[in-house]
Amino acid sequence: MKILHCIPVLDHGGGAERHLSYLAFEQAKRGQEVHVAFSRGGAYEERLRSAGVALHDVGGRGNYDPRIFIKLLRLVVALRPDVVQTMLPQMDILGGAAALLTGSP
Secondary structure, three states, rough: OOOEEEEEEOOOOOHHHHHHHHHHHHHOOOOOOOEEEEEOOOHHHHHHOOOOEEEEOOOOOOOOOHHHEEEEHHHHHHOOEEEEOHHHHHHHHHHHHHHHHHHOO
């Protein structure tokens, strides 16, 4: 199974980021093809890379940069994931719209 997780930031300071780092790490260890799209990197990048998670920086110049959505949409088209999972409002909207437009669950 190919899974694409979408989250705005991969830095310490929030429960969502920590939760994603645990979830994606375990999914990758169990043989899933795991991808994480983010708009700003951080402390969890190394942990995810060490588990074999593919990281995709879709960031722009700020939270409202429309290029984030365009990059995310192109990523979903290129990966054709079995499931797109989003975390936090920014990626709920952008990742959800990209999934809808591409027919990804």
